[in-house]
Amino acid sequence: MNQDKIKPDAIIPQASLIKTLLFILPMMFLTFAILTKGKLPSDPKSLFAIVITYLFINAIFFMLLYTGKTDRFRAIFFITYAVLFVVSFITHLIEIRGSMAVSQANMLQGETPFCHIVIPMTLIPLAFTRTIIFPGTIIGSFASIASMFVLWIGVTLALGRGFCSWGCFFGGLDDGFSRILKRPVIKNINFNWTYLPYAVLIAVVLTAAISLSPTYCAWLCPYKTVTEFVEVTSFKILMQTIIFVSLFIGLVIVLPILTRRRIQCGLFCPFGAFQSFTNRINVFEVRIDKEKCVKCKRCIQVCPTFSLSEEVWEKGKTRISCTKCGKCIDSCPKKAIFFHLKGTPLSGNQRIYRILFLYPAFLFLATIAGGTIQDGIVKIIRLITTGSMFIH
Amino acid sequence: MLGEGKGVVQNCAVIVQFLFGRLFGYLIFGVIAWGINRSILQAVGYREFIIGLAYVVLSIFLICYAFFRVRTSCVVQKLTGIIGRVKNTIPLFLPLFLGFFTGLSFCPPFLLALTSAADKGGLAQSILFFFMFFLGTSVFFIPAPFVGLLRSFSVMSTIGKMAAGLVGIYYLYSGIIMLVVGIKRI
Numbered sequence: 001m002n003q004d005k006i007k008p009d010a011i012i013p014q015a016s017l018i019k020t021l022l023f024i025l026p027m028m029f030l031t032f033a034i035l036t037k038g039k040l041p042s043d044p045k046s047l048f049a050i051v052i053t054y055l056f057i058n059a060i061f062f063m064l065l066y067t068g069k070t071d072r073f074r075a076i077f078f079i080t081y082a083v084l085f086v087v088s089f090i091t092h093l094i095e096i097r098g099s100m101a102v103s104q105a106n107m108l109q110g111e112t113p114f115c116h117i118v119i120p121m122t123l124i125p126l127a128f129t130r131t132i133i134f135p136g137t138i139i140g141s142f143a144s145i146a147s148m149f150v151l152w153i154g155v156t157l158a159l160g161r162g163f164c165s166w167g168c169f170f171g172g173l174d175d176g177f178s179r180i181l182k183r184p185v186i187k188n189i190n191f192n193w194t195y196l197p198y199a200v201l202i203a204v205v206l207t208a209a210i211s212l213s214p215t216y217c218a219w220l221c222p223y224k225t226v227t228e229f230v231e232v233t234s235f236k237i238l239m240q241t242i243i244f245v246s247l248f249i250g251l252v253i254v255l256p257i258l259t260r261r262r263i264q265c266g267l268f269c270p271f272g273a274f275q276s277f278t279n280r281i282n283v284f285e286v287r288i289d290k291e292k293c294v295k296c297k298r299c300i301q302v303c304p305t306f307s308l309s310e311e312v313w314e315k316g317k318t319r320i321s322c323t324k325c326g327k328c329i330d331s332c333p334k335k336a337i338f339f340h341l342k343g344t345p346l347s348g349n350q351r352i353y354r355i356l357f358l359y360p361a362f363l364f365l366a367t368i369a370g371g372t373i374q375d376g377i378v379k380i381i382r383l384i385t386t387g388s389m390f391i392h
Numbered sequence: 393m394l395g396e397g398k399g400v401v402q403n404c405a406v407i408v409q410f411l412f413g414r415l416f417g418y419l420i421f422g423v424i425a426w427g428i429n430r431s432i433l434q435a436v437g438y439r440e441f442i443i444g445l446a447y448v449v450l451s452i453f454l455i456c457y458a459f460f461r462v463r464t465s466c467v468v469q470k471l472t473g474i475i476g477r478v479k480n481t482i483p484l485f486l487p488l489f490l491g492f493f494t495g496l497s498f499c500p501p502f503l504l505a506l507t508s509a510a511d512k513g514g515l516a517q518s519i520l521f522f523f524m525f526f527l528g529t530s531v532f533f534i535p536a537p538f539v540g541l542l543r544s545f546s547v548m549s550t551i552g553k554m555a556a557g558l559v560g561i562y563y564l565y566s567g568i569i570m571l572v573v574g575i576k577r578i
Contacts, residue, residue, distance in 0.1 A: 199554030206528045210521050
């Protein structure tokens with residue numbers, strides 16, 4: 001078939017069935033070990049959820065390798081993970097606290113789960129005062145500070161800003177909303193807006209260091225709308241609630257739908273800005289072969305985080321904000337964009353580079369998302385069979 | 393001075409001296425802010441009103457500074473005589489003096505920082521506040537090749553102005569709340 005007539009979004013097997021099965025075998029063993037932790041549950045609901053999760057994860061990985069499409073199948077996993085994270089998290093909170101709202105007593109007891117977005121805000125106070133400015137527990141509890149730091153360091157070394165497309169439990173929400181419309185309603189976005197996350201990062205890091213409190217969490221984090229928030233007991237908290245709910249509606253729902261881009265991740269998230277710098281030390285990158293490129297600009301149009309422009313095309317690589325989601329790679333009709341391992345020749349085998357990236361990235365996603373998806377499925381089964389998601 | 397072609401090591405020494413000068417200047421203002429708090433603000437009965445009003449006025453200036461082109465005068469431009477004398481007598485420490493005086497640019501962010509530091513209770517808090525102000529305003533001096541993104545001053549200027557706008561909105565809100573509390577007390 002003439003290559004020029006093939007639509008870039010068409011699914012054509014890129015590897016033989018046997019080769020693909022051989023490649024997914026290690027992933028099948030690893031995900032089995034991760035999901036079961038060496039022991040199958042006796043509860044039928046949990047067993048069913050494990051089987052479904054296991055099949056889902058490995059089917060996705062199979063399709064990633066078999067079709068050569070990265071973003072198309074990553075997105076299914078990533079969005080499912082984000083939705084079920086919300087289901088699992090909220091039901092968990094309601095079961096143990098009776099509400100999504102965090103009271104002052106909960107905070108004093110260090111019962112607030114720590115999330116990776118707080119990390120940049122904690123570093124300066126940690127260096128100067130040797131305290132973590134967050135009302136969570138250091139070790140041993142659900143989403144403890146130490147576990148999140150260890151997770152972040154590991155992922156940063158392995159994926160850089162790839163974390164935002166292969167691990168962040170919030171990113172799937174605006175990724176999902178950005179795929180609702182077929183075509184964007186808002187097309188022209190001033191490129192200067194891409195600097196806003198760095199400004200938000202500077203503002204929140206400095207205000208957090210000055211006030212010794214996580215200001216982003218208190219004032220701006222839109223994801224509190226679907227996880228937990230401070231109980232409204234004063235005018236100040238009411239204002240904060242209005243702000244973060246508005247930001248959620250605007251940045252995570254409305255603008256991603258209208259622009260078909262990940263607006264919260266690409267134009268606002270301070271953690272994303274912080275994580276962008278780690279792309280410098282990460283071994284994986286996305287490169288452009290300028291000789292193969294026909295300048296159709298599809299990649300620039302589809303990049304969800306504004307990491308491609310004509311200016312960076314000249315350099316043959318993406319901006320440091322690239323989350324390695326693979327959308328540009330999937331959209332390229334000439335296969336001129338590809339995952340690449342720094343320090344190796346650009347003319348090397350692109351498939352090998354891709355597999356070298358996909359293995360750690362997918363394994364990380366499977367590790368972090370597996371338990372959450374499984375728990376979310378259990379809650380949904382409970383809802384169907386008993387009419388309630390909660391254990392009374 | 394950096395363009396004299398002395399090499400990377402000498403240029404680093406110039407930058408370090410310059411930054412130390414700035415830091416020293418800001419820390420002095422941290423102490424002055426604490427002094428204002430102890431001597432004036434604690435003596436008057438309508439402290440919230442004064443601080444709130446200052447926050448509102450200065451944050452409006454800061455927001456204007458973020459969204460419009462505003463030129464602020466630099467103290468160094470007014471001190472050419474002193475700088476000339478320093479250059480002739482102790483040329484080695486010229487960057488230190490330049491750093492000290494360029495830090496004293498009475499722009500909206502600086503005045504807002506001074507007000508905010510004066511609002512803090514203790515000396516350590518005032519000094520920490522100005523230290524953070526120093527860190528925030530020194531991002532411009534991070535060498536471009538080191539970080540990559542900060543490749544041009546115009547990009548940094550855009551980021552700086554956006555950050556100023558965000559901080560301005562935060563202080564405007566804080567100022568309005570303090571002003572309301574202050575008016576109620578009067």
